[in-house]
Amino acid sequence: MYLPEASLDAIEQAVTDQQPGAGEMMMILLGDANRPDLGALVERLRCRGIWFFGGFFPGLIHDAVVYESGALILKLPARMKPVVVRGLDRQPEAPPDLAIASAGQGESAATAIVLVDGFAANIALFLAELYDRWGGEVHYLGAGAGSLSLKQQPCVFTQDGVFQDAAVVAVVAAGSAIGVRHGWRRLAGPVVATQTRRNVIAGLNWRNAFAVxxxxxxxxxxxxxxPQTFYDVAKEYPFGLLKEGQEDVVRDPIAVNAAGELICVGEIPEHAALNVLKGRPEWLIAAADQASLACRLPAGAQPLHSLVMDCISRRLFMGARIADELGAIQRRFQAVAPGLPLEGALTLGEIASYGEGYLEFFNKTVVTGLLYQLPRPSAAPAGVRA
Amino acid sequence: MTDDTDPGPPPDPVGAIVAEIALLYELAMAVGRSLDLRSNCEQFIRVLMARKNLSYAAVWLRRDLMVDTPLNRAVPEAAGPSLALVYAHPQYRVEQTVLPANHPMLALLGDQGAYSVAAGQPGFAELVTERRIAPQGAFALLSLNGLGVLKFYSMARVAPFSEVELNQLRPVVGQFARSLASSLHHQRALREEQVRDARKLEAVAILAGGVAHDFNNILQAIRGYTELLQERFQVVDAVAAADLQTIIGQVNQATTLTRQLLAFGRRSMLTRQPIDLDLLLAGLAPKWTALAGPAIAVHVRPSSRPAMVRADAESIQQMLLCLVENAIEAMPAGGCLDVGLEPVSLAGTRNTEEPAEVPAGDYFRLSVTDTGCGMTADARKHLFEPFFTTKFVGAGLGLPAAYGIVKQHDGAMQVDSEPDRGTTVRVFLPALAAALAPETPADARAGSGTCILVVEDEKHILEIVKLVLGQRQYRILVAHDVQQARALYDQAGGTVDLLISDMVLTKDGDGISLANQLRQRQPRLGVVLMSAYTDYQTRWPAIIEHGYRFLAKPFTLAHLVATVEEELVRSKPIKAEIGEAES
Structure with a gap:
């Protein structure tokens, strides 16, 4: 449900009204504008003895409409208590063990919703560790939280507190069909990132990065x-990292420093080949449509939620046409999950794995997901032993 | 809506080749960036996986090329060198870690140096040495110049990796193999140095232990005669008596030193019994937090499962306290102290991350990490030598004693440290065999979902039972008296699997009557009765008649856990049979 007014009282009431019980948790996504004090919110909800997690984002999406303020509150079946992984500014803590039953092929028994501090330095390292430990046992869907002011601050939370340089991971007891697309196309390249430091490109093709x-x-x-008006133009020309058999993984250059180094959202591996990409609104909208088309429900699945994590920079690029993108996704989802509103956030980076492939942190990308539950297998007839 | 009229950019064969060259360039630049075997593999494999969109990759090396150890020497390689898994990503797929020399992987790779097969083709099934590989996707093998095999898997593929693809990768993988050879050489040199240092410490420890033992006997005599003199002079010469007290004080100090030397020399008197390291850490954490003060953040990360070892609890506490005190002293301006505990399996693959001096097997790894001043390589080298200290206080016997304690527990100790980058001390202690059952999903764990009703009128005992069993994933209901117990049992609606009750409940009854009542309603309810009274034998007939288990207080926590597990095992098969019969 979407609350236009994200006051402490309103959120607490909305959570209470949904009556989360044992084995359930609440996902609370907040718009950055007019958001409540996160510490006070956590204290209030902690007193209710429920499991919850969330973060704040540059925008929220409900019923395919964008809001800059308010709160999106979803009740989800929980596989385990939402957990926090700290230390994303240095060496991330080890993610906890995932003790869930293995899924059948092509289906996920559970879905990990991963919300990270979008300005943390070691998101890729954290995702590598998470994938190392959990692998394909779950599907992944998530995003970078934070403010468009680009000022890092505590932005994700669980019942255990509010955190900066951290990720919160909530394992939902529901399968998911996930689509990932961006629609940006190669304009030029490849160029080689000859000198990088995490999310900073110092050199391209053995020259100053900004010059190239x-x-x-x-x-x-x-x-x-x-440099002064860098992002006004650069938002239309992101970088793409090669990923075989898939679209390039986008990296968004958002600023240039005095040394002519390009500051990106997400890490750029040194010596990686980059393409300079270019977009048009119609390409991006078509890609979002393809992403939602890729979300195929297994036979008999009961859809629970239609989710989307859409990069804020797509909105900055497309302007009002973001409505067309969200409308395209919602139309596809309504065909398979009628009555479910499209919900999610405008984000600072998106998280998903390409099927059974590597877990990635994306920029300028849209991640769509249908959460579903399969009917329980019927009991064996009397007298028949397994 | 999809723009079907826009076909997208036209195919660009030149661009495709340039992209392939760029990928190979990035892979080539990811080779050999570290002499450490694991880091070397990690940097190359993660780039390979990210760019080729792989689901799994692994490096297998010939075991005979790994660092020579007594373990490796003890295993004859009759059919040629077997292969050991030295790196794999993601870890969750790892199953086999050693492959025999006649494994089909080597035969399939043959002399070609490259091989690929897709699901449904002959040879695919033989290559599966991992968990959770579906009958889909494709494997590829590339020779590592005779050192072993690079294996990778893509779930997305429906056909094998093409010959062109594999040929493109071969030169880069060859370069990777050469870097692995350098890593192995480096590893061997490091291991030889470690073994030399360990032998040197061993010799010093024997000497120190022997001297301390003899010195203790001398100190005992000095102390005894001094006390005799003290008795004699106590009345007649107060000054002499005071001087004698000073001598006793000095003897006490000398005794502390010799105890530490004895610990270093592995000659401490130990009472080793099953203890749960998790509980030990939980008990010590508040003391460490107080010791660290407000400027140091203390994080204690328990194990994800019971951490049973056979150990002398007092010595282990002493060893941990020494490590924690050292860590705190290394952070005079504040910082972070992290104490972690996790189960590890030492596979005997003998990379430098595994301690040299202990055999392969299951261990618990205790790690104490600080963000303090760290130490130089030279200081690290002498760390466990008696009387070596970088501090202005202390005799330099704390860490040698801690080292001796660990060795006496058949464990090992490792130290990672760099100046200004903090220090991590890792302690490996052998796990008790029963404590390390194969990791299974929570639903299948012994404790998961099993409901235990605990009835005890003594608050502290109730708390500790709840804590210990709660940590093992049991669902715990607690009651202080019979009335509350009955109410909870009713509320649980027949889901209680086990009753643990004190025999004498001061307020309103006794455990045997309660157990009898609940057993009438649920004949297969597990029952464990506890008592601190010595006359519980008078109730033996009632206990035996109903087949209840009994725990005499005080009991060890390991005994409590074992009794609960035994009682649940005893009752569960019967339940299963009944269930089947009813169906």
Whole structure:
């Protein structure tokens, strides 16, 4: 449910009204604008003895409409208590063991919703550790939380507190069908990231990163790319990291520093080959449509929630046409899950795995997911032994 | 809606080749960035997996090339060198860690140096040495220049990796193999140094233990005669008596030193019995937090399962206290102290992360990490030598004593430290065999979902029973008296599997009557009765008649857990049979 007013009282009341019981948890996504004090919110809900997790985001999505404030509150079946993994500024803590039954092939028994501090330095390392430990036992869907002000602050929470440089992971007792697409296309490249430090590109093709990037962008944009107005132009020209058999993994350059180094959202491996990408609203909308089309429910599945994590930078790029993108996703989902509103957030980075492949942190991408439950297998007839 | 009229960019064969070269360049640059075997593998494999969108990758090396150890020497390789798994990602797929020399993987790879097969083709099933590999996707094998095999798997593929793809990768993988050879050489050199250091410490420990033992006898004599003199002078010469007291004080100090030397020399008197390290940590954590003060954040991370070892609890506490005190002293300006505990299996693959001096097997790894000043390689080398200290206080016997305690428990100790980057001390203690059942999903765990009703009028005992069993995933209901117990049992609606009750409940009855009542309603209810009274024998007939289990207080926590597990095992098969008969 979506609450236009995210006051402590309103959220507490909404959570109480949904009556979460044993084996259930609440996901609370907050819009960055006019959000309540997270510490006070956690204290209030902790007193109710329930499991919950969440974060704040540049925007919320409910029924395919974007809101900059308010709260989105979803009750979810829980496999385990939501957990926090700290230390994403240094060496992330080891994720806990995942003790759940193995899923059948092509289906997931559970879905991990992963919300990270979008400004943490070691998100890729954390995801690698998570995948190392949990692998394909669950499907993954998640996003980077935080503020569009680009100021890092505590932005994710669970019943255990409010956290910065951390991730919260909630394992939902529901399968999921997940789609990941972005629609950006290669304009130029590859160029080699010859010198990088985590999310900073210092050198491209053995030259200053900004100089190389500016040449490529200005040749296509036909307008100057200046440090002061960098993102006005750069938002249309992200980088793409090669991933075989899939779209490039997008990295969004959001600023340039005095040394001509490009600051990106997400890590850039040193020596990686990058393409400079370009987008058009219609390509991005088509990609979102494809992502939702990829979410196929198994036979007999009962859909629970239609979810979307859509990068805030897509909205900054597309403007009002973000409504077309969300509308396209909702139309596809309504065909298989009628009556379920499309819900989610405008995010600072998106998280999913490509099927059974590597778990990735994406930029400028849309991750769609249908959570579902399968009917329990009927009991064996009397007199028949397994 | 999809824009079906837009076909997207046209195919670009030149761009495709450039992209392939760029990928190979990135892979080549990821090779050999560390001499450490694991880091070397990790950096290359993770780039390979990310770019090729793989589901699994592993590095298998010939065991005869691994660092030589008594363990490896003891295993003859009759049919040629077997293979050991030295790196795999993701870990959750890992199943086999050693493969015999005649494993089909080597035969399939043959002399070609590269091989790939997809699901449904002959040879695919023989290659599956991992968990949770579906009958779909494709495997590829690439030779590591005779050192072993690089194996990877893509679940997304429906056909084998093409010859062109494998040929593109071969030079880069060859380069990776050469870097592995360097890592192995480095590992061997490091291990030889470790063994040399361990032998040197061993010799010093024997000497120190012997000296301390003899010195203790001398101190005993000095102390005895001093006390005799003290008795004699106590009345007649107060000054002499005071001087004699000073001598006794000095003897006490000398005794402390010799005890530490004895610990270092592994000659302490130990009473080893099953203890749960998890509980030990939980009990010590508040003391460490108080000791650390407000400037140091203390995190204690327990094990994900019971951590049973056979150990002398007092010595282990002494060893942990020493490590924690050292860590705190290394952070005068504050920082983070992290104490972790986790089960580990030492596979005998003998990479440098595994301690040299203990055999393969299941262990619990205690780690104490600080963010303090760290130490130089030279200081690290001498750390366990008696009387070596980097501090201005202390005799330099704390860590040698801790080291001796660990050795006396058949364990091992490792230290990682760099100046200004903190220190991690890892202690490996052998796990009790019963404590390390194969990891199974929570639903299948002994404790998971099993409901235990605990009835005890003594608050502290109730708390400790609840804590211990709760940690083992049992669902615990607690009651202080019979009336409350009955109410809880009714509320639980027949889901209680076991009753643990004190025999004498001061308020309103006794455990035997309660057990009898509940057994009438649920004939297969497990029952464990406890008592601190010595006359419980008078109730033996009633206990024996109903087949109840009995725990005499005080009991060890390990005994409590074992009794509960035995009682549940005793009652469960009967329940299953009844269930089947009823169906």
């Amino acid at each position: 990037y500016r040449e490529t962008v200005e040749a296509d944009a036909h307008r100057p790319l200046e």
